[in-house]
Amino acid sequence: MGYPKPKSMTNRSLKICLFVSFIFLIIVATVIISLSLTIFKPKNPDVSLYPIGLKDLQFFQPNVTIVPLGLIITIVNPNYGGFKTKNTTGFLNYHKTLVANVPIKTEFLPARSTTNVTAIAGLMTQNLISDADFLSDIEDGSFNLTANATLHGKVHMIKVFKLKATVYLSCDMFFNITSFDTHSSCITKIKV
Missing domain, CATH: 1.20.5 (Single alpha-helices involved in coiled-coils or other helix-helix interfaces)
Structure with a gap:
């Protein structure tokens, strides 16, 4: 018992x-x-812009208002989480004048990797040509553009957690017309 x-x-x-x-x-x-x-603290991605087809770019075409400029956007994601962007639009400015819209499609940027994203900027040549500084820059053989974009999306951590995030992108692009050389300098900021 x-x-x-x-x-x-x-x-x-x-x-x-x-x-x-x-x-x-x-x-x-x-x-x-x-x-x-x-380890999982968000780090700002490294971004570089590379225009392609500069040799074929024609600013002064009669009856043509938009000239396509190809861009390769190289994004280095140093984080341990992937980032899936939504469709967005970037903007190219010459001084303070808007000269191009750049549609950017949805992309998945895997964790700790480098991804090349292609985009086409529709250069509004009339906006460029009408700026008095542009013609003097062309005579000097170079000009600068600034690019801005806001990428909204979600961070995927360990295939379990999904957090909303936004990446703010601002780039200065230098074009040397005589040598067709370009380089860019970008500042990014991620907000989760």
Whole structure:
């Protein structure tokens, strides 16, 4: 015939179980917070813009108002999470004048990788030519454009977590017309 266990034994076992569970939760919370502040802390991507087909670019074509300029956007994602962008539009400016819209399609940027994205900028040649500074820049053999875009999307962490994020992009592009040389300098900012 079995005897019931004394209440003090049952209460003691329950207290030990609760204490161990509490310690386990503290350890898990500490690990998650440490990882989110170190390894999983969002880092700004590195972006470069490369125009293509500059040799064939004709600014002064009669009856042509929009000239296509191909762009390769190289994005280095240093984060441990992939980023899926939504369709968006970038803008090219000459000084403060809008000279092109750049549609950017949805892309998935895998974690810790480099991705090349192609886009076509529709250069509004009339906006460029009507700016008095542009003609003097052409005579000097070079000109600058600035590119801006806001990429909205979701960060995919460990194939489990999905967080909304936005990447703000601003680039300065230098065009040397005589040597067809270009280079860009970009600043990015990610906000989760």
